[in-house]
Amino acid sequence: MQSPDTGLNLRSLVTDDGHLQLILKEAPVPEPGDDEVVVRIEATPINPSDQATLIFPADVTTGKTSGSGADTVYSAKLKAGVESRVKPRIGKPLPAGNEGAGTVVKAGSSKAAQALLGKTVAVMDGALYCQYRKVNVMQCMPLNEGTTAREAASSFVNPLTALGFVETMRAEGFKAIVHTAAASNLGQMLNRICLNDGIDLVNIVRKPEQVELLKSQGAKYVLNSSDDNFMRDLTAAIEATEAYVAFDATGGGDLGSRILTCMEKAALKDTELPGPYGSNIFKQLYIYGSLDMSPTVINRNFGFSWGINAWLLTPFIQKVGPEKTQELQKRVANELTTTFASHYSDEISLTDALQADIVAEYSKQATGKKFLINPSL
């Protein structure tokens, strides 16, 4: 198939008059270097990690869309209070889209590049909300025969994050995991990984229907943080599983602190007279998201043996190195339609992604809707 000469690229732009715009820039389809390929992007999800650059600074209640086709423009006022934070962005159209999949339509001269020509690949990059993207062959994950772009769209961020939690747990000598916002796509993946690998997982959700969802998927421990007995039940689950590492997507508020409090209670269950510094069992809270943007409130009523750290995929990958990463990617490729299956509520085009009502939906951090952009539509 012959590819056209130009393609559209979605850009997020902060203007000097206090607006955030989403625009489409037309550009020539790039020419690949020796070790590069050009991928026609056919499926790319909107993850929380994309929202930060794409839409976070906008007050989407003020959003309006004008024009059509390649001239579509979305514009919204900036949120109050973000001005100083976005200052470095003013006047610079930023790309977005951290992962996706599509067909290799051009390939460089190297053997590795040529081998991918015509193949469906998954890609990790920072600019995949576009029609054609040039990437190094190293950024491509080879897919098993028959895997579709839609199936492979979310091959990196959620799968490697979920696997990263398990690897982190193992590397740091923990036995089991506490996970919040556990009904998310990521949380469901983590549940499947833990069930497969025989790891105890304590799932924390916020709604009764999320408890049901995870239980229907075989989860043993699912706790609703809104329940009256949440702290008691969480302590009991930690006692049973020895889950002294938690991965928290909410970030703000005191949920992380409450988890550490329950861990300490579980750790002290056989201690008749705890000393002033609490138990010796090390308790670790990783914050990997900010579904709640408010400050983290830490009550420090859990002794003096604990750590609270940010957890992010990129440093994890750098830390474990390319060999381990390839091993993890291979597992993802093999289990893409089972363990690592993602579900989307809506498939949209690039111009759809600039419509005010759709932007308002995907700007929500904890939206029930999960959008998949198909730039080739």
Added chain:
Amino acid sequence: MQSPDTGLNLRSLVTDDGHLQLILKEAPVPEPGDDEVVVRIEATPINPSDQATLIFPADVTTGKTSGSGADTVYSAKLKAGVESRVKPRIGKPLPAGNEGAGTVVKAGSSKAAQALLGKTVAVMDGALYCQYRKVNVMQCMPLNEGTTAREAASSFVNPLTALGFVETMRAEGFKAIVHTAAASNLGQMLNRICLNDGIDLVNIVRKPEQVELLKSQGAKYVLNSSDDNFMRDLTAAIEATEAYVAFDATGGGDLGSRILTCMEKAALKDTELPGPYGSNIFKQLYIYGSLDMSPTVINRNFGFSWGINAWLLTPFIQKVGPEKTQELQKRVANELTTTFASHYSDEISLTDALQADIVAEYSKQATGKKFLINPSL
């Protein structure tokens, strides 16, 4: 010198009618085993780490003292809200006093024990608010000839903590340190260590006179967290020193979060367009005290490369091992009247330590007064 047959031991007791009592228990002077010695305690400080067990649960505004001599009893109502926390303590008289110094009056049969007979030694233990204490020779730090018990009273907690901060900085690849509550005895020690060792130290205090005190002791960076320009000046000091590890004695409130914010600003100073996850420079906050008992408030406006951990002396010593610990102790012994000199406002007896007005003073976490108990008075 012949030692008497019995000695007094201070105990902190929570009663089942909701009071905390400080009492003196008379007990026979112990007999040492082969590798043990009995030390007549002559100088033992009241550190924040002692206050937790000794007096923290008491509402000292209700404190009353009755009796005299060995029959002196201090009694105060429990603070509101601590009931469940102190429940395991009820009816159990607890010892206190983590460090001190005195004369070895009895020694076991081993060579190491016999070598200490008659000598002045510094001791680390959990029960030194007493007249005679049996300890293993391994708990004794040999002192240089001529060192007095008063000079050696604080040979462990503050000196090893201050040295531990520097060792932690080095082990984790940091170059310089931010320290809060920097005008404390510990802070002054840390300042002297850093000056001696050529390490940049950014001192944070809360009062103008504390700025003057540390500057008069040669400190280069001393910032008052109450100043309007605190954040700007702290950022500049971190830029200048690359101090990306902080040790915080306050614990509560947002001071730690503000330090991390300034670290991130300093880390991003040469970054034209920071990504959504901030700088790659790892920023570490260690909380080693709770001068402010309120919750820690973390604003998370400093990217995704950071850690917040509790720091405590005992796990540090266990981590570095006996050889390193002995090396550090040797330095302390050699510099006990210079780098590691402590200052006390009042020398008091065991019965003085049970007087309501004195208890009210030393129960303050950040008191200006620094008491030294001399149980042999």
